[in-house]
Amino acid sequence: MSGPPVVDPRQLAPLVDALVEQGWFVAEDVVDAELCRALYTEIIQLAERDALAVAGIGRGREHLLRRDIRGDAIHWLERESPAQRRYLAAMGELQQTLNRALYLGLFEFEAHFAHYPPGSFYKTHLDSFQGRTNRVVSTVLYLNPEWPIDGGGEMAIYSSDSTPRELARVRPEAGTFTCFLSETVPHEVLPTRLPRASIAGWFRRNASLGGRVDPAR
């Protein structure tokens, strides 16, 4: 495919180094601006068509709706559009880069659009569900074309020791990309004042629990 690379190749070495050294990476202008615009258009259309599902916590039968913990609405990426296919292909390449550099054994990437209406948030959490190690590396791509200083909705990253310190606060502006170790990096979405659009994704390793293969969602 022609056109600029989806993930700025200059960011790959810093991304790998940051994951190894501190367990998380954040940078602006990582993902191609035109692709971010196409993905933003898609999520806004999904929101307008009421095609987003209220997100819950936990998987399968343990899935619970808890607006006091998490207030976004989601739509899983299923390769439905050229923009989705392009983003998923780029994450496939990132998966290979991470496997080569870090021997993580990542075998799959799952991702959903997330739309946070004004006033919503996602309280501090880890992305790997209790007792399971299937999600290894979390990713977030932000899609809002601009984000005012007082817009709220930042993602805060915390240290994982007994007295958590805030290590970073990420403005959810288009092109900004973050990734971090799913099992060890606590993070939260602070209450947003404006509709906030992103794609959250996870590189997974297969993990079986009680002799059954862990389902993807």
Ligand SMILES: O=C(O)CCC(=O)C(=O)O
């Ligand atoms: O959108 C973000 O900044 C983080 C979202 C998140 O933590 C999640 O979906 O698990």
Ligand SMILES: [Fe+2]
């Ligand atoms: Fe998360």
